[in-house]
Amino acid sequence: MALVGLTALGLTYGNVAAADDFHGFDPASYDGAMLSADQLQAMVKDASAVTPPRNGSKYVIGFANLQRDMTFGVVVEKGIQANADAASVELTVADNRLDGPTALANAQSFVQRSVDYVIEFQTDVNFGPQVMNVFNQDGVKVAAIDIPMAGATFFGANNPKSGFMGGSYLGQAAIAKFGADKVKQGYYVIGELPQSGAIPAMRTEGQQAGFLSAMPDFPKDHMLRIDTKNTLQESFAQMTNLMGRIPDGVPIMINAINDQSAIGMLRAVKQAGRQADVIAVGNGADETKALVDEPELVAATGYFPERYGNYLIPIALSALAGKPLPPAVLVNHVMITKANVCEYYKDYKCGEKPSFEYKFPQAEFEAHLASLKGQDSLKGYETLIPSK
Known part of the structure; x- marks a missing residue:
């Protein structure tokens, strides 16, 4: 899938002294377009000259993927590989298989192979300290995607914002489809x-807060949650089990941690008729094709994983060059709908406009951010909470 709009992946910069422009890369202002091979090789x-390759000839960067056969992981890996190839560095890829012990074993394998830098994409917060300890003992620097690890440069979702966007869009779309009175009779499932711990939980908590910004008096006992395990299959199974609790004829409104989970939940509802x-x-x-093809999937918060590599390889090379980097670099998200999908992915045609005009509830979002600050579970992660 080819990306059209570059500005959608401009990033929010963490609280740190400004970084230098390093051969065209400054994480504070970079637009997400892939650097040229000449820039990367420079x-x-x-x-x-600052950090010689450990093998004496060329850099080896380890990438531990979340899961290599999951769409998001496939797309992220492809972008990282393209940048590594352009930079003429070797990329060694491992598959964490959504599993903490596997991530730890992969970390140990990277150290045994004397990699120069690691890009870590793992999902089990309980194994993060152990994984990072392996790298710390070896003196290798790390970038962590989506799940922070102490001492690593964080790259990934602006969880409170992306969640709030998705939840508020769902609430407004549900009102447009069913009417506010009927929505109150329905069930909201996250x-x-x-x-994955407190940081990705800011995404799903943001979804709930966003939904409630549109439906502030929605009954609490009609808000349900399932553990998706981050997969379509588990989401389908858990949502199927939940369907018996939802009365016939009432609206069912779905948000989830990722596209695959949302699609699994949606298909369980559809299978139930x-x-x-x-x-x-x-x-x-x-999951752009599903967004285009499935009428009930009305939108998705855009993350643009195909461009993660455009940041992560320059981040790795900046670290190896001793350049200052922020502790956190957060993606700027946009709502992708059937009406605007062609503006971002040229392989797809744009469809009809929705029957309502989505408005992001900024005041309610800022109140939500204020509620996050000071939470014990988020201490030490203040750079991952946006200012507005």
Whole structure:
């Protein structure tokens, strides 16, 4: 899938002294377009003078993927590989398989192979300290995607913002489809991911807060949660189990931690013969075909994983060159709908405009951010909470 709009992946910069422009890369202002091979190779040359490759010839960067057969992971890996190839560095890839012990074993393998830098994408918050300890003992620097690890440069979702966007869009779309009175009779289901800890939980908590910004008096006992395990299959199974608790004929509104989970939940509802009652908003927009083809999936919060590599390889080379980097670099998200999908992915045609005009509830979002500050579970992660 080819990306059209570059400004959508401009990033929010963490609280840190401004970084230098390093051969065209400044994480504070970079637009997400892939650097040229000449620029990337110039970065390698400068970095090698500061931190020589451990094998004496060329850099080896380890990438531990979340899961190599998951759409999001496939797209992220492809972008990282393209940048590594352009930079003429070797990329060694491992598959964490959504599993903490596997991530730890992969970390140990990277150290045994004497990699120069690691890009870590793992989902189990309980194994993060152990994984990072392996790298710290070896003295290798790390960038962590989506799940922070102490001492690593964080790259990934602006969880409070992306969640709030998806939840508020769902609430407004549900009102447009069913009417506010009927929505109050319905059930709101969030597909969450408890194993990943407090930071991704800001995404699903943001979804709920966003939904409530549109429906502030929605009954609490009609808000349900399932553990998706981050997969379509588990989401389908858990949502199927939940369907018996939802009365016939009432609206079913779905948000989830990622697109795959939202699609699994949606398909469980449709298999139960309830497609007329359901509306869903995805998270990631990496399942673009489903967004275009499935009428009940009305939107998804865009993450643009195909451009992660455009940041992560320059981040790695900047670190190896001793350049200052922020502790956190957060993606700027946009809502992708059937009406604007062609503006971001040229392989797809734009569809009809929705029957309502989505408005982001800024005041309610700022109140939500204020509620996050000072939470014990988020201490030490203040750079991952946006200022507005």
